[in-house]
Amino acid sequence: MKRPLTSLLMLGLSACAVAAPHAGEAPRDLYFDEALYHASQGRYFEALERLDAELGQHYRLDEPALDSLHPYINRAEFSVGDFELRYRMHHRAGRAIQAVLEGDVDDAVRNEAAYRLARIHFQKDQPEAALQALERISGRIPAPIREDVEFLRANVLMATGRSAEAVEVLDRLQGAEGLKGFSAYNLGIALLQDGRKAEALEQLDKAGRIKGLQQEGLAVRDKSNLVLGALLIESSEFGLAQAALDRVRMEGPYSNQALLSAGWADASAENFERALVPWSLLAERELTDAAVQEAVLALPYAYSQLSVHGQAAQLYGRAVEIFGDELDKVDASVRHIREGRFLEVLVREEIRQNKDWVIRLRSLPETPETFYLMSLMASHDFQTALQNYLDLEDLRKKLTAWHSSFDAFEDMIAHRRAYYEPRLPGLDGDFRELDSRIRLRLEQRERIHQRLYGMLTAPRPDYLATADERVLLETIAGLESQLGEVNSPDEAALKWRVQRLKGLLRWDLETEYHERFTEAHENLAELEQVIDAMEAQYQSFVRTRQAAMHSYVGYDTQIERLRRRVRLAQDELQVLMARQGHLLETVAVNELSERRQRLEAYQGQARYAFADSYDRAAKLQAEEDAAGAAEAADGAGADEAEGAG
Amino acid sequence: MSHSAKATFPRTQNSASAFLSRRAPAWLACLLASLFACAVGNAQDLSRQQMQGLDEQVQEIKSEVLDIAAELSLLEEQLLYPSNTQVALFVALAEDRPFRLDSVQLRINGELVAHHIYSAKELEALEKGGVQRIFTGNVPSGEHQLEVAVAGKSGGNDFSEEGVFSFSKTVSPRLVGITLAAPGAGDAAIKVGNW
Numbered sequence: 001m002k003r004p005l006t007s008l009l010m011l012g013l014s015a016c017a018v019a020a021p022h023a024g025e026a027p028r029d030l031y032f033d034e035a036l037y038h039a040s041q042g043r044y045f046e047a048l049e050r051l052d053a054e055l056g057q058h059y060r061l062d063e064p065a066l067d068s069l070h071p072y073i074n075r076a077e078f079s080v081g082d083f084e085l086r087y088r089m090h091h092r093a094g095r096a097i098q099a100v101l102e103g104d105v106d107d108a109v110r111n112e113a114a115y116r117l118a119r120i121h122f123q124k125d126q127p128e129a130a131l132q133a134l135e136r137i138s139g140r141i142p143a144p145i146r147e148d149v150e151f152l153r154a155n156v157l158m159a160t161g162r163s164a165e166a167v168e169v170l171d172r173l174q175g176a177e178g179l180k181g182f183s184a185y186n187l188g189i190a191l192l193q194d195g196r197k198a199e200a201l202e203q204l205d206k207a208g209r210i211k212g213l214q215q216e217g218l219a220v221r222d223k224s225n226l227v228l229g230a231l232l233i234e235s236s237e238f239g240l241a242q243a244a245l246d247r248v249r250m251e252g253p254y255s256n257q258a259l260l261s262a263g264w265a266d267a268s269a270e271n272f273e274r275a276l277v278p279w280s281l282l283a284e285r286e287l288t289d290a291a292v293q294e295a296v297l298a299l300p301y302a303y304s305q306l307s308v309h310g311q312a313a314q315l316y317g318r319a320v321e322i323f324g325d326e327l328d329k330v331d332a333s334v335r336h337i338r339e340g341r342f343l344e345v346l347v348r349e350e351i352r353q354n355k356d357w358v359i360r361l362r363s364l365p366e367t368p369e370t371f372y373l374m375s376l377m378a379s380h381d382f383q384t385a386l387q388n389y390l391d392l393e394d395l396r397k398k399l400t401a402w403h404s405s406f407d408a409f410e411d412m413i414a415h416r417r418a419y420y421e422p423r424l425p426g427l428d429g430d431f432r433e434l435d436s437r438i439r440l441r442l443e444q445r446e447r448i449h450q451r452l453y454g455m456l457t458a459p460r461p462d463y464l465a466t467a468d469e470r471v472l473l474e475t476i477a478g479l480e481s482q483l484g485e486v487n488s489p490d491e492a493a494l495k496w497r498v499q500r501l502k503g504l505l506r507w508d509l510e511t512e513y514h515e516r517f518t519e520a521h522e523n524l525a526e527l528e529q530v531i532d533a534m535e536a537q538y539q540s541f542v543r544t545r546q547a548a549m550h551s552y553v554g555y556d557t558q559i560e561r562l563r564r565r566v567r568l569a570q571d572e573l574q575v576l577m578a579r580q581g582h583l584l585e586t587v588a589v590n591e592l593s594e595r596r597q598r599l600e601a602y603q604g605q606a607r608y609a610f611a612d613s614y615d616r617a618a619k620l621q622a623e624e625d626a627a628g629a630a631e632a633a634d635g636a637g638a639d640e641a642e643g644a645g
Numbered sequence: 646m647s648h649s650a651k652a653t654f655p656r657t658q659n660s661a662s663a664f665l666s667r668r669a670p671a672w673l674a675c676l677l678a679s680l681f682a683c684a685v686g687n688a689q690d691l692s693r694q695q696m697q698g699l700d701e702q703v704q705e706i707k708s709e710v711l712d713i714a715a716e717l718s719l720l721e722e723q724l725l726y727p728s729n730t731q732v733a734l735f736v737a738l739a740e741d742r743p744f745r746l747d748s749v750q751l752r753i754n755g756e757l758v759a760h761h762i763y764s765a766k767e768l769e770a771l772e773k774g775g776v777q778r779i780f781t782g783n784v785p786s787g788e789h790q791l792e793v794a795v796a797g798k799s800g801g802n803d804f805s806e807e808g809v810f811s812f813s814k815t816v817s818p819r820l821v822g823i824t825l826a827a828p829g830a831g832d833a834a835i836k837v838g839n840w
Contacts, residue, residue: 027840028737028776028822028840030776030778030820030840033737033774033775033776034735034775034776034777034778036770036773036774036775036776037767037770037771037775037776037777038770038775039775040766040769040770040773040775041766041767041769041770042766045707045710045711045714048711049711049714049715049718052711052715053715053718056715087707088700088703088704088707089704089708090704091701091704092704092708381696384696384700385696385699385700388699388700388703391707392703392706395706395707395710398710398714399710399713402713402717409720409724412724413724540786543729543816547727547729547730550723550727551724551727555720555723558716559720562713562716562717562720565709565713565716566713569706569710569713572706572709573706576699576702576703576706579699580703583695583696583699
């Protein structure tokens, strides 16, 4: 396929130097941002690992204010609590947020912390504690959470039975755009809980007519209409119930229940002909759904009420078959669960990659155990237990990988030891020799430096004599001592010549002193450069030597301790996974058993009703046949009488 | 046939109301109970105590494994990436010039060290301000050359961009940040900085 217009923008390949952070711009904290990168992908373990390490390092610093995390420390503290919460570590999340609450922070930060803490308590089904946390909120509340705080307060009040107060809070939230649909529905429920049924119905009616909602809001609107319909049926307001139920979307998550309810609304009003419409639609849907199964049985019931016994008998017969098939499915599901296949399916990676993975399970032909567990799997407790199981499975994989990496580490260390240990003693010997020579030269350099420094105040031309000049000076000094006292004119002439030579040398030394002194300084500066290079090389060698040593020495205890910790964690994890898995399986089997009982009951009812309808249809047919025969006989008798007459 | 008399499901028009009075309220109560429970955020009661007990133990083991991970990371860093040779490369997206990043390829001194193709999730994480550690490795002290090649889509068009940068490695760990942006008016689409 031809690709769309491709603009190939090639920068020149000239190397650009790495730029420093912009002046005045707070530098990023890489480790914090890396934690955010993991958290945004739902990898909270990795996010927590990074952020815990970064925070630990930050608090160990002597001057944390100079650390790159310092400008973001409040966000980082919050994020830790948030990640822990999302990783379902409520205890640690609670502690992290409590620490923020007790710290010296401004109103906005404290209030956000209190809100998060309240959310944790509410999720843990501790509404009283949630309320206490909410009561700590005072002063400025950050705008993005202002409405969420009040919505949570309303939910907590409802959970504690303080419905009247919840009504007041929710009433104030009716204009909140972000909570559109949710606040309206919850207000209806709060009113109902408070015993104000008429107002509740009115509110649910409003909630069921809200326009301009997103996907989640639409589901809540459907729910409002469904609840309203059910309440109206309860009050025998069948017409109004029907209108509310008609507003539930046909493709939404509540459409099956709405269709079933709509049928019951008609049936309750003894309008069985109308009840046929929603029930016929519903009976064609996914047969594992409880509402669909009820419709399979309700549909022939409606026909029987209309005295269409033949059709009723046919549909009851189909229902018996359907329930038989579904019972087989349930039995297969239970068998699969007991064989451990349920847990195998749940941890399948390709399924977990999809956020709708629970729904996708139904489309997998090899996973009958999940067919009947959709509603169970959608429940909060089951989801928490399931997520815990999946988290444990992830931890198990990590621990297994870590455990095998210890062998690799030890192997690596052994190779390093085998390489370095025979070489290091020789290298150390060479280094010691080199080191003593280096020290000697450094001392020489120091002496020269001191001498030149002294010559700044007390010039010593002889110190700047060349090697040849020094030899000459020593020769002259030798000659002078040999000559000793002058006793003859020849000796005087010799001494004069020696003095002249000496004077000549001194002349050179004195007249060239400044040039020589400058040159000596320049030479010393050059020497400094060489010394610096040598010292750098020296330090580099020392570091490399240390690094070589550190690459294989001192890890044994650390690795052994970690290996022990990993092994213990693996043992503990295995027990915990078995218990968590068993619990999930038990809950699933219990759910399936309930569904089985219901299916058996449905099948029994269908079987009896089938026989009854069949009898009635047959009886009706017999009556019709008899009536037809009687009519025919009457006709024949009349003909005969007419013929005889 | 006498068995029809035992049927619990209604058989006659007259029994219909009796059936409804017995059946519909139970169904209604069940439906309403489940819906109301969800409204106030309470979950179903499925072996709750057992689940909560296990949940606490799961939290404890998560905590323990996180501690192990921290110690193990330290060990790995000491063993595999000692600070005098460690270099880490990070990728971030510029906030002001977003684009759809498809892939990044990195070479240090001509040697391929990373080639990453981005998933939708990873891209979203970068767009939210996350930073990806794309490579951790070892280089000796001194000057090094980093080549960055980026492919993506901007304004409906595919584009690719390359840049060559230099960085110096000292005895401390070297963290190099690569900030990517849509190609535009004069500004380089690839910026590399010391982080």
